[in-house]
Amino acid sequence: MSSFLVQLLNGLAGASSLFLVAAGLSLIFGVTRIVNFAHGSLYMLGVYIAYSMSERLAGGVGFWFSLVFSALAVGFIGALIEMVLLRRIYKAPELFQLLATFALVLVIKDGVLWIWGAEDLLGRRAPGLEGSVEILGRNFPTYDLFLIVIGPVVLALVWLLLTRTRWGTLVRAATQDREMLSALGVHQSWLITGVFALGAMLAGLGGALQLPREPANLGMDMLSIGDAFVVVVVGGMGSIPGAFVAALIIAEIKAICIWLGDVNFGPFSISFSKLTLVVEFLVMAVVLVVRPWGLFGRPQGTPRHSGAPEAPLRPAGKSLRWFAVALVAGMAVLPLLQGQFPYALVLSVDLLIAALFAASLHFIMGPGGMHSFGHAAYFGLGAYGAALLMKAAGLPMEAALILAPVVAGLGAVVFGWFSVRLSGVYLAMLTLAFGQIAWSIAFQWDDFTGGSNGLIGIWPSGWANNRTAYFYLTLVLVVVGLFALRRMLFSPFGYAMRAGRDSVLRADAIGIDVKRIQWLAFVIAGVFAGAAGALFVYSKGSISPEVLSVTKSVDGLVMVLLGGVQTLAGPIVGAVTFTWLQDTVARSTDYWRALLGGIILFLVLVFPQGLAGFIHDLVVKLKPNREAAR
Amino acid sequence: MIHREPPPTLLTVEGLNAWYGAAHILFDVGFEVKRGEVVALMGRNGAGKSTTFKTLMGLLERRKGTVKLMGQDISGRSPSQIARMGLGFVPEDRRIFTDLTIAENLEVGRQAARRWPDDSPAPEWTPQKLYDLFPNLKEMGPDRLGGRMSGGEQQMLTVSRTLMGNPYLVLLDEPSEGVAPVIVEQMAHMILALKSQGVSILLSEQNVHFAELVSDRAYVLEKGQIRFSGTMAELAANEEVRRSYLTV
Amino acid sequence: MSLLQIRGLQKSFGGVKAVDGIDFDVAAGELLALIGPNGAGKSTTFNMVNGQLRASGGSVKLDGRELVGLKPREIWKMGVGRTFQIAETFASLTVVENVQMALISSHGKLYSLWSRAAGAYRNEALELLDQVGMKADADRPCSALAYGDVKRVELAIALANDPKLLLMDEPTAGMAPKERNDLMALTKRLVVERKLAVLFTEHSMDVVFAYADRMIVLARGRLIAAGSGEEIRNHPKVQEVYFGTGKTFEKPVAQEEVAA
Structure with missing residues (x-):
């Protein structure tokens, strides 16, 4: 006792x-x-x-x-x-x-x-409080007693x-x-x-x-x-x-x-x-x-500066469509250049997977208005799902690629049910908590997930087990995934999602069950993030709890924000920019984090609407001038 | 108030332009308010009344033109500097600090007493004086939270809070909008009471009848431009302006 | 039997009775104004009928069916449309898409993931916009509209479900005089054409006296008067708590009577 x-x-x-x-x-x-x-x-x-x-x-x-x-x-x-x-x-x-x-x-x-x-640096002990006092027959550090007093004292001072x-x-x-x-x-x-x-x-x-x-x-x-x-x-x-x-x-x-x-x-x-x-x-x-607002908290009003209202969705114009086709076609011929740029294919697979991951996060963050801070959970569930379906259940890659997103989707069914009950910062924090829970399970369940070491030897099926083939597989699946996500945004469901974000009151008053819409959106985003995770694990051949970590979730956020939340192309531009930057910077300096941070700060200060948003604004600004010139 | 000479000009506005983002809202607006006057800035919703007030207060980032308060140029200054120079602002939506008590709301608005250029003291307000002016506030006690007051009571608190800054001139934005007729009437009484204590007021208003009850002169704003200026009697006589731009 | 029957409706917030047992009816084809000082319980009453707030006691019946305990979206499905004091529309959708959204919902197509929303019920939506005079602005972003126009779009949205009862919370707040009259004349026309029942709150007395068939007055959570414009205007209690001496609105009323 x-x-x-x-x-x-x-x-x-x-x-x-x-x-x-x-x-x-x-x-x-x-x-x-x-x-x-x-x-x-x-x-x-x-x-x-x-x-x-x-x-x-x-x-x-x-x-x-x-x-x-x-x-x-x-x-x-x-x-x-x-x-x-x-x-x-x-x-x-x-x-x-x-x-x-x-x-x-x-x-x-x-x-x-x-x-x-x-190196870790061990500090001195506090002079005068080095010793310990005996409490209930046990030694208790004097310094800790001092700390116990400090908390209430500071509380009282701040309160006064x-x-x-x-x-x-x-x-x-x-x-x-x-x-x-x-x-x-x-x-x-x-x-x-x-x-x-x-x-x-x-x-x-x-x-x-x-x-x-x-x-x-x-x-x-x-x-x-x-x-x-x-x-x-x-x-x-x-x-x-x-x-x-x-x-x-x-x-x-x-x-x-x-x-x-x-x-x-x-x-x-x-x-x-x-x-x-x-x-x-x-x-x-x-x-x-x-208690959705914490023990002593109160419901938050809508923030005063929520930025300019988003422009209505317009279907892609001809030029954008041709650009997309050209981009995919350009990527399709990449393997031919392998001789000159051996690294290009590896990097491209990473970029594609990042784009799908970021697009799935954007799906709930932008149009859905739910700021998830734990999106890595679904990426990780997909990745671990694929790895375990192969290792533990002995399924081939093809089956695992299909089932892993389902696993991630199931995770999103559970986490999403709780998350959509909240909004704003609280939702962000709850998703962070779920991400952290998923991470710690993967980290600690040695027998099943391999604990901190993770799992290794997860390679694609024979036909896809070479750089070129796996690149094409990834290209096809990611393009299909991105197209599907985009298509859904133009569907009645996608509109309902944005409607619920714009005005819960109005949505509720015309029969939209906003929470159910958001829940389904959460699951869809989870499925696509899971697909990205599954593709990821086969591209690396191994997996560790890293893929579930907060850092990975934050990477996703950075990609989406960098590209711009309000543009559909944003997450793709952001994912490509971020992944490429991270890759390039990390190889050129020991202080890659600071450089990356500096770049992010620069971008935030210069392009507060995101890169794609900036380009979009630029195009809009230039257009009327052109008309006026006529 | 009796002045031997014509009363000095408190506020002079010339060539005022303002933008919300890219949208140009005010176009070369000009007017003036003299010491001791109650002047109504009239016009329908969206005519630019609130924008004018926000621009005077320095709350809009993109603005152009001259604004002089007692001869000093305030057009390029920050809202807090402008408020410190003696321009008080009562916003349309009241913006009471709902988590603060009545006494604390007043404390936030407190500034030092001022003097007129001729060294006579300008109106000086204390919580006690304000409680006398607004018995409702006194009744509730200084510890009532701002959030636990009705709309009409909040309207009185927001006026009192601004008066605590002892302003030379008060900008009163739409005092009669969205409140019950009985409160509107109280507002009219309040404005007249303030005027009798030497407070100068520029108010924005859509309701002609209310403006006629309280003001000396009026300017009419439409699509960001001044379309009429004159005394209340002149406005009452000008059927054309009333029909085209105002609530009748 | 009246379309809407409210009996003994009450709501308390932490012991404070915001609405304290009120009764009233609204008949089909009737415009009923709910007036009273700020904080009298008008919005609370409104939000209870709409389902946004749950009543602490009493009943709200639409065509004999109890509404208390139902969610706003369920009440909407039973034929109750509403507009808000501060207009609530979907800012990132175009005008016509706002109305299409309501139509998509009323046709139960919200969970369609693959079809294109842009064409769904577009013609019906345009027809509704035509009725409120907003067809020309159909493809503009809703966020770019003037406030009075947003209110008209809101009305079109509320009509999308072919409601029996329309709840309008301060429909003309923040509108220019001409806009006020246009909107209320439009509402009046709908009431007549569609046999619609309308319950609305309003501070603008000229609007109330010109358009309401009947009015009820709420003060401190209780109903203190009900009747025609004439009866209400001369009611001593209403004058005391709400109208005051009438100085700030008397003239327009008098002028309107002359005009009428």
């Missing part, structure tokens, strides 16, 4: 850092409506800066000063990010802002790699700041209507910079405080942002007390899972300690289904 209580205390200590990061994220979201992907990176910076400072400054005062300095420095970096980057894109569509902050993740990660190197000061009142007003605030004479850009700095500072402090507990490492950004997202969503976006309660709940549940370890239920043995990877996402899924 005493071990259980001490474990609960451990949980409390863990909750403090989690709360600090999440509170900052929540605060920033509340005011700017930007989901700051880079918040985990700010946390990571907090750890590294505290490390460097505390190594230079000796003594007790030096250590504590380092923590404070680190928090302030990260706050300053946050302010800088807000002023230089985010300020320019507040009026861009929500997803673009997300893309920009994701690019920051890449840039900061490589920045840290460049400054501090790839927000409710008892003029600055806080203005911040709360800003969460509702920034334009009105400025029309009342409040210089809101400085206010927002201040909020961003405060949020970043909290992240930095959360990181710095963690230094004596775990070594600084390059994986901290993604791990902590995942945790922080979950906490913020469970607590309710924008609610600081909510973040505190959610941090407590999640930290405690994790602690309990570790304490339970392996438990036997009759013949079954459940490893709870392995569950820690996924338990927070399970909690989030449950909370979102029961």
Whole structure:
């Protein structure tokens, strides 16, 4: 029993850092409506800066000063990010802002790699709090007791700041209507910079405080942002007390899972300690289904800046059709050039698969209006489905290629049923949770999925087992898939999907069951993503949990956004651009992430409507001039 | 108010043009408001009234022309600078901070007291004065959340919030739109009460009868251009303008 | 028997009674105006009839069939069309596609994945647009229309299912005077031609007095008066809570009477 209580205390200590990061994220979201992907990176910076400072400054005062300095420095970096980057894109569509902050993740990660190197760095222990105290006959680190106190103290301070000061009142007003605030004479850009700095500072402090507990490492950004997202969503976006309660709940549940370890239920043995990877996402899924706006959250209004309304769909004009035919024809003769460009076929297969994956995501994101952050789940289900149908069920490639999309579709039936109950950021987070659950199953179920090693030796049937043949197979299937997705967008179903996105009220008032439409859209997107996954696994011959990871989902998002959500050709242009960039950049530099991030930032700032959207706008702009000239 | 000399001009607008995206909405709009006046900017929906107000406040990015507030050019400034120079804005859709209490809503609008160029004090507002002016607000108490008020009560709060900035001139956008006749009447009383306290008001309005009750002069806007300017009596006499451009 | 029968309808939000037991009927071929101060419970009543809000008590019967507990889309299928206070249309669809969407839905073709939507029921949709005078704009994006025109498109959408009852929430809000009259004259014509019943809320008194066959007045969730325009105008309670002295609207009414 005493071990259980001490474990609960451990949980409390863990909750403090989690709360600090999440509170900052929540605060920033509340005011700017930007989901700051880079918040985990700010946390990571907090750890590294505290490390460097505390190594230079000796003594007790030096250590504590380092923590404070680190928090302030990260706050300053946050302010800088807000002023230089985010300020320019507040009026861009929500997803673009997300893309920009994701690019920051890449840039900061490589920045840290460049400054501090790839080795884990173990910090000093906190002077004065090195020892432990005896609690219920067990040793409990004094520093952890200190952490337990920090959380509620920060909560109280932030709460006082927000409710008892003029600055806080203005911040709360800003969460509702920034334009009105400025029309009342409040210089809101400085206010927002201040909020961003405060949020970043909290992240930095959360990181710095963690230094004596775990070594600084390059994986901290993604791990902590995942945790922080979950906490913020469970607590309710924008609610600081909510973040505190959610941090407590999640930290405690994790602690309990570790304490339970392996438990036997009759013949079954459940490893709870392995569950820690996924338990927070399970909690989030449950909370979102029961209370769609989180524990302390409230329904969100429609965002004020949702961008210009999309233009009506027009069937492809003659020139576009000929262009598509020419493109396919051009690709069909690629194998003839194998001599000159041996790598071209391999890259083309990757590009084609990426295009299908991105188009399936665009299907629900653009016309469907559902921003999925876990689309890799269906890609992965298709890939694993194909691999396992071959390995475990002994089916040939042809059968596996047909059945794998069905497997992915079934996954989408289940995940989609939950997801369409939500909208906006909450839907995005729930899809992320499902993606993460799928990933952790693949990662941990060694006997079936091969665990972290994955599966190998999944090669195409004899006839397709050479570069050229497999390229043609991929080309045909992807072209058919893209055509089918496009065709469906022009069908009554596709129209109903856009209708439901444009106005739920109106759709409901003319007999459209929006949730059912969205659910079916989810399943269709899942099937096509699964097909892309199946094609992928046979092109590589092996598979690992990587294909299910958040990174893969984000890749899909980047492709769609890069191309432009509002254009049907967007996902294809985006997929090709992104995959090609990633491939080229990765081969030319060690700091490919930073370069990629820089390129994304550049594109976001220059082409806020996406590449295809930009080209489309350009064509539209040029047309009337031509007419006028006549 | 008695002025020996003609009252000085508060707001001068010349050659104002504005765009929403690529759409050109205002074309060379010009008008003025003098100290102590209530002036109505009239015209039907879509004529450009709200756009004019937003442009004056600096809320539209693409704009051209001169706007002078007490002789100072405000046309290129940001909304917060313009508000700080003494132009108050009451938006058509009220835009109350619903999560904030009445007292907090007023606090957000608070600015320092102002003086006229002749060093006499400009109207200065405190929550207490506003509660006296709007007994309804007082009745609800300062801790009532903005979201828990009816449309008419919110209308009073949004006016009060703007007055807390002690503006030289208040832009009042469509005070009578979408509220019950009985509230419209209260709005009319309020405008007259403010006028008697020395507040100058530029209001946008479609309803001729309402405008006639409260204003001294009117400008009529149609398709982004000023088509008429004159006193209320002149407007009442001008059947042509009333029929072509206004709610009759 | 009346087409729509409302008995003891109520709705509370967290203990506060927004609508407190109201009764009224709407007959086929009748334009009934629901008026009252802001916050009186008009929109709540509306949304309960339409199914967007679930009533806390009482009943709403259409042709004798209970509507309470049904979803908006089910109520629509029974022949209730509606327009919204702030017009709700599909911004990324063209004008005619907006109407086609309603026709596709009423023909049960929403889940057709392969046929082309562009041609589906286009002629019927154009006919409906013709009725509201929007045929010329059929192929423009709905997002590019002037507000008054959007409201007319909304009316065409609401008519697509050949409804028995039309619910219109402040149909003329934000419209120019001429547009107001056009829209209401059109509605009146539909009421007569199709034996349609219309329940509408409205703040513009000239519209109410000129077009409503009958009106009911709601204040603080209760019905305080019902009757003809004349009866309502002279009702002391209605004057107190709603009209005030009538200074801000009296003149147009008087003029209209002279004109009529």
